[in-house]
Amino acid sequence: MLGSLSAFGALTIDMYLPAMPSMAGELGTSGSLVQLTLTVFVVGLAVGQVIVGPLSDAWGRRRPLLIGTALYVGGSLWCALAPTVEWLIGGRVLQALGAAAGTVLARAIVRDLFEGVAMTRFFSTLMLVNGVAPIIAPVIGGQLLAFTTWRVVFGVLAATGALILMAAAWALPESLPTERRRPADFRTVVASFAGLIADVHYLRHVIAAALMFAAVFAYISGSSFVLQDGYGLSAQQFSLVFAANGVGIVVLGQLNGFLVGRVAGEAVLLRVGLTIATVGAAGVLTCGAADLPLPLLEISLFVMTSMFGLVMTNATSLALSAHASAAGAASSLQGLLQFLIGAIAASAMTLTGPATATAMGATMLMCTAGALTLMGRRPMANETAGPVFEAGALLMPLVHLDKNSSSAK
Template identity: 40%
Template sequence: MTPQFLRVAVVLGLLSAIGPFAIDMYLPALPTIGADLNAGTAAVQMSLLVFFLAMGLAQIVVGPISDMIGRKAPLYIGLVLFAIGGLGAALAPNIEWLIFFRVIQGLGASAGMVVPRAIVRDLHTGTEAARLMSLLMLVFSVSPILAPLTGSLVIEGFGWRAVFWVVTAAAVLAIVLLSTSLKETRPVEHRAESSVGSALSGYRFLLGDRNFLGLTFIGGFGIASFFVYLANSSFILIDHYGLSPSVYSVFFSINAVAFIGMSQLTGLLTERFGLHRVVRVAVVGYATMMVILLAVFSAGVDRLDVLAVLLFIGYGFLGLVIPTTSVLAMEEHGEIAGTASALMGTLHFATGAVAMAVAGLFFDGTPLPMVFGITISAVVAFALAQVTLGRRRETAVGAPAE
C-alpha cells in the first residue's frame, strides 16, 4: 500500500466526513436546541431531516456536473455552501431559520458524499477499489466516534451554537486539503463526452439496470437503519435511559467502532471470498441480529446493555455491507461514475430520510419504535440481497467466478 494510496484515502475520507460530522456533532444538542428555541421534538428532528434530504437530493445534480467539469470544482462549491450554511445555523434566532440554514448546509455537504465515490472509481476497480473504499470509510467513520464526544464537550463548554462554528472551520480546512493534496482525476477528454443529455441518458440507463438498483437499495436500507438510529438515539438514550450527553456520545461511538473495525476487513475478505459472497453473508448476519433485537424488546425487555450489545454486533456486519455494495454497484459504470455515484447517493439518502420520517411518526419516547424501524430496514436489505445476488454470477468482481 503506497503513501499516495493512503494520502488519497485520507483526503477523500475527510471530504466525505464533513457532512456526517455536521450530523454527529449535532446529535447531543437536539434536546438542548428544542429547549433553547422553544421548539418541539418534531421541529428539532425536522432540522436533521431536511439536512439529510438536501444532502441526498442534491447529489443527483452534483454527480453529472462532476462528470462534465471535473471532480474538484464541485467540491470547492460544495464546501463554500456548507460553510455559509454553518455560519447561518450558528446565528439562527429561531427553529425556522435553523432549518433553512441546515438545508443550505446539506446542499453543500452533498458534494463531499458523491464526488469521492466517483474519484475511487476513476482510480481503481475490483478489490483495489474495495480496499480504497474501506480506507476511505475508516477516515469517514472517525466522525461518529469523535464527533458526538467532541460535540458534547463543545456544547457543555460553549453552547450548541458553537457546534456550527466548529464544522464551519472544518470546511475551511477541507478546502485547504483539497487545493494542496488532491489532483484532478477526471481527464479533460472524458469530460468532453459528458453533457446534460448524457447525464439524463445515464440516469435512464441506471434506472433500468436491476443489478445496480438492487445493490444500491441493499446499501440504502442498511444506511436507512442507521438513519433511524441517528434520529431517535439522543432522545431515547438521554431522556429515556438518563444518560448525560457525554456518556451518550461514548455509547454512540461504540457502534461506530464496530462498523469501522469490520469495514477494514473488506479488502481481505473480498480478495479471499469475492464481493458477492461477502455481501450475502454480511446481510444475513445484520438482519439476524436486528430480528433478535426486535424479538427481545417486543417481549418486554427494555435494557440498555441488551440494546448496546446487539447493535454493536449488527453494525459490525453493516460495516461490510456498505463498501462492498457501493463498489459492486459502480463497477460496470466507470464512464458515468459521477452520475452513478449521484443516483446511488440520492437513493441511499432518500431511503434513509423516508425511513427516518416514518419511524418519527411512531416515536413515543421508548426504544421499541426505533428498534422496529431498524429491523424492518435490515430485513428489506436481506430480502433484496436474496433477489439481487441469489443467482451466482459467472464473473464475481474482485474474485474468481463464484
C-alpha cells in the same frame, strides 16, 4: 483527503446529536421540529448529490468539490447564528447542498482511479476515516456541551469545512481527464440516469446499500432520544455509547479490506453482513418490546451498526464496478436513493410520537431484512429491472444518438 470528504455527512449529522434535546428548549420548539433539521439535511444531501454528480462528469471533480465545500462553510455559519428553528432548518439545507459535493465526489474519484478488488479495498480504507467521524463527532459535541452551547458545535463544523477546503484547494488534483468527460446537457444526463435505472445489477446493490443506510439512520436520528430520554443517559454518556458503535464500523470496514479477494468475494461478504445486521436489528426490537436492560440493547445496536462498514463497502463497489464512464451520475443516484430512503425511514419511525426503542428496532429490522431478501436471490442472466423501471430501458437509445445527426434533430 477522500476519507475526510466522504465523512462530511456523518460528521455534520453526528456532532450535534447530543445537543438535540437541549436545542428544543433553547429555541422554544418541539423535539419533532428539531428532529426535522436532521431529516431536512438528509434530503438536501440527497438532492445535492443528483446535481453535483452529473456536473462533475462534465466539468471534472475538482471545481464542483471546491464550490460545494465553500457552500458548506457558509451553511454551517448560518446554523450557528440561527435565531429560530425555521432559520436553523434553512441553514441545514444550505449546509446539506454543500456537503453533497464531498460525499458524492469522494466515491466518484475512487471509481476514476481504481477497479475490481483494488476499488473495494480502497473503499474499505475510506471507511477507516468515514467510521472515525461517528466516533469522534458525538464525543466532541458532548464535551462541548459540558461548557458551551450547541451553536459552538456548528462553529466547529464551519472551521472544519474551511480547513478541508484549503487542503483540497492545495493538495487534491483532478482525477477525471478531459477526454473521459461527458456533456452536462439535459439529454445526456437523463440518458445516464435512465441507463443506471435499467441496470438491474447496479440497482439491486444500490437499494441494498440504501436500506442498510436507512437502518443505521434510524439509529442515528432516534438514539439520542431513546438513550437520553428513555434510559436516562447524559449527553456525555450518550456520546461515548455512540462512539463505541462507531468503533465497530471502523473495525468491520478494515476487516473487509483484508477478507475481500482472499477469503471471499464482495457478494458473499455483502450477504454475510446483511444477515448479521438483521440479527442485531431483531435484538433491538426485542429489547424495546420486552423492556430489557440497557446493556442488552447496546450489544444489539453494536451488532447492527458495525455491519455498516461491511455492507456499504461491498455494495458500493459492486454497484459502481460497471460504470466507469459515468461514475459521477452513478455515485449521485446511489446517494439520492440512500438518503431519501433513510429520511423516509426516520420520518416513519416518529409518526406516532418521539422515537422509542421498539419503533427504532422495528424500522431497523424492516430495512435490513428487506436488503437481505433483495440480495438473497441471484437474478437470471437476461433479467431486467421489471416494469417499474422499463422507462429507463426505453430511454437508453438516447445515449447513442449523435446530437448532430438528422435523427437526433
